[in-house]
Amino acid sequence: MAAPLDDKTRAIITACVPALEGHGLAITTEMYRRLLANPAIRDLFNISHQKDGEQPRALALAVLAYARHINDPGVLGAMVERIAEKHVGLNILPEHYPYVAEALLGAIGHVLGDAATPEILDAWGKAYWFLADILIGREKEIYEAHEAAPGGWVGWRPFRVARRVRESETVTSFELVPTDGQPVMRHQPGQYLSFRLDVPGHGSQRRNYSISSAPDDSVYRISVRRIEGGVVSDWLHASVDEGTELLVSAPAGDFVLEQAPAITLLSAGVGLTPLMSMLDTLMGAGNAPALHYIHATRTPQTEAFGSHVRTLAAGGRIRHDVFYSRETPADDVVDAGTTQHAGHLTPEWLKAQVQPGGVYYICGPDAFMRSMVATLKEAGVPGKAIRFEFFGSAADAELAA
Incomplete structure (x- = not known):
């Protein structure tokens, strides 16, 4: 367990909150610039999240939250767990942490200039290693659990694409089996797989994709949307066929x-x-x-797994509503247990569906999740009953909080 920070260090970190509010993004952007100059470290990151600024924004929010709660870091347990799970998926190891410390302290000094006194840099060094030791300890526990689980493993394991299925005009599923023919670790529903990919013309890439199948001892399925100009999604859709081998780490994630x-x-x-x-x-x-399963999509052609969900709804096993924002049917068409709606899913409609004592699992674009979370809270749903997953980095301030 990491030793508690002393009062002086915590006071200095607290005093830095205004500077982080004004310069946090500049600091994390500079930090990543320094980190990514090292090829051995650069390959650990999803570079697309650097190009769009998502990862620096997410880290700036995390650093600011840490500074604000430095006197009671226990309240950041959910954030720490999410980071640890992400690190395990990407096979981050203790030996990587000193590189981050050097880059972070160097960035603070670079951005703040003379305001970054030796006393401030010393305090941030202590605060960094306090949090790093917590993460390293938690990551060790997760790695050990993966290694001990039936079918589990640590590191990158070769998998073969056993089957690919077109689910919609934009989404294709890839069923993956290990090349060694041995069992796989049963994931917790909601978790993701991380991939180490060698994309021709783009080199080494890292990506996370949610597992879209129920837990199984022999196979995983991921379902990937093709993004226009997306380095990895384009390659997966265009070039990854049945028989292609991919390197995969064990299931991770705290959205379960x-x-x-x-x-x-x-x-x-x-x-x-x-x-x-x-x-x-x-x-x-x-x-x-x-x-109750509620889904929003653009058109019937972009609706992945639509026939599967309709079959469940027709059998009376679930209540199902689907909203089409474009090329919509007539409003409120009921078809064998599925109600089709024209237009966007609105806060007013969602408030009318709230079930007392219910738990809500939400996943989609950040703006969608922000709207749904706010709506549920306004309707009286307690925060602990609202769970949501980020695709990529938690770069939205409201959701990250």
Whole structure:
């Protein structure tokens, strides 16, 4: 366990909050510039999140939250868990942490100039290693759990694409089996796989993709939306066929299904992928809860897994609503247990669906999640009953909080 920070260090970090509010993004941007100059470290990152500024923004929010709560870091437990799970998925090891310390302290000095006194840099060095030791300890526990689990592993394991299926005009699924023919670790519904990929013309790439299938001992499925200009998604759709080998790390992530008497799954676009794993898991349970699945998409052509969900709804196993924002049907068309809606999913409609005591799992674009989370809270749903997953870095201030 990391030794507690002394009073002087905590006071200095607290005094730095205004500077972080004004210069935090500049500091984290400079930090990543320094880190990514090292090829051995650069390969650990999703470079697309650097190009759009998402990762520096996410880290700036995390550093600011840490400084604000330096006197009671326990309240940041959920953030620490999410970071640790992400690090394990990417196979971050203790020996990588000194590189980050050097880059962070160097960036603070570079951005703040003479204001970054030796006393301030010393305090941030202590604060960094305090948090780093907590993360290293938690990551060690997760690695050990992965190694001990039936079918588990640590590091990058070769998998083969056993099957690919076109789910919609934009989403394709890839079923993955290990090349060694041995069992795989059963994931928790909602978790993701991390990939180490060698994309021709773009070199080494790292990506996370949610597992869209129910837990299984032999196979995983990911479902990937093709993004125009997306380095990895374009390559997966255009070039990765059955038989292609990919390097994969063990399932990770803290957005996981927990039992409750009533559950609502709420997704938009490709945000449905982790919820498909939850849905199929719940359908396979002997005593499934009352389940409502709400999905928003552009058109019937972009609706992945639509026929599968409709089959469940037609059998009376779930309540299902789907919203089409473009090329919409007539409003409120009921078709064998599925209600189709024209237009966007609105806060007013969602408030009318709130189930007392229900738990809500949400995944989709940040703006969608921000709207849904705010709506549920306004409707009286307690924060602990609202769970959501980020695709990429947590770069939205409201959601990260």
